[in-house]
Each structure stands twice: as C-alpha cells, then as structure tokens.
Amino acid sequence: MLNYQSMQSKQASKIFEALSSDVRLDLFRLLVKNAPEGLVQGDIARQLAIPPTNLSFHLKAIVQSGLVDVEREGRFMRYKANxxxxxxxxxxxxxxxxxxxxxxxxxxxxxxxxxxxxxxxx
Structure with a gap:
C-alpha cells in the first residue's frame, strides 16, 4: 500500500506543479468548460488573450502533466481536458x-x- 500512495503523491505533485501558474490554471479551466470537444490553440489564445508563443509553453507543461490530451486535427492541434x-x-x-x-x-x-x-x- 505504501508504494501505491507514493506513486499517487508523485503524480499529484506533477499535476499541482502544472497548475501552479495562473495562466495554466485558466487554460485548464477553459478546457474543462469546453469539454469534451476541447479547443484548438488559436481559439485558446484568443479566449485567454495570450500570444501563441507564450501559450505553446504553457500547453506543453500542462500536456506533460497528463491533465490535457492533444489530438492532431488536420493542420491544427486540438487540446482536451482529461x-x-x-x-x-x-x-x-x-x-x-x-x-x-x-x-x-x-x-x-x-x-x-x-x-x-x-x-x-x-
């Protein structure tokens, strides 16, 4: 049981670290609001008024945490809250x-x- 709790704590820490930025927290809440369809990067940038280069940095961090999944949709990437x-x-x-x-x-x-x-x- 101790090993299970330790692994859960590590995963939880990774998630909380990803949400420790106000931008990423707003980003995740926006994707939750738009679940299950998600949004493409351009729509996220417009709704949060974030330059695309800054948004890419935040999207990478939140995708690595597992909280957000990404799918290729033609030439766009669609981001969905997990x-x-x-x-x-x-x-x-x-x-x-x-x-x-x-x-x-x-x-x-x-x-x-x-x-x-x-x-x-x-």
Whole structure:
C-alpha cells in the first residue's frame, strides 16, 4: 500500500506543479468548460488573450502533466481536458477527509462555498 500512495503523491505533485501558474490554471479551466470537444490553440489564445508563443509553453507543461490530451486535427492541434484525471485528483485530495468522522466532513461541506452537487456525497 505504501508504494501505491507514493506513486499517487508523485503524480499529484506533477499535476499541482502544472497548475501552479495562473495562466495554466485558466487554460485548464477553459478546457474543462469546453469539454469534451476541447479547443484548438488559436481559439485558446484568443479566449485567454495570450500570444501563441507564450501559450505553446504553457500547453506543453500542462500536456506533460497528463491533465490535457492533444489530438492532431488536420493542420491544427486540438487540446482536451482529461476529465477522468481531474476527477481522480479531486478524489485523491478528498478520499480520506475526516476519516472515521463523517459528521465532521458534512459540516465542512456545509461551510464550504462549493455548490451542492459538485462534490460527491458520502
């Protein structure tokens, strides 16, 4: 079990590192909003008002993290959020919340500004 947790921590760290830039965080949220179709680089650049050269740098980092997949579409590249991995990282962060005390976890959820239905119920 320790090995499994260690590998999960390494993967989670890589993902958090990729999202540590405000530009990449905005980029990922834009792709989540446009899931499952995704967007081509030009559309991303326009919507985020980022020069294409700067965007390429950020896209490379977020693709390497696994959070975004890329597909060739003719002469364009289409970028898509990896929604299953996003949900996996949310699960990784929350799976042991208030372990052994579900009532405390419910109180935290009620105190949270997150809309009902966003987080799974336990």
């Amino acid at each position: 929604i299953p991995l996003m949900l996996q990282i949310v699960g990784y962060l929350t799976e042991e919340c208030c372990s052994g005390n579900p009532e405390a976890c419910r109180r935290f959820r009620q105190a949270s500004p997150v809309k009902d239905g966003i987080l799974p119920k336990r």
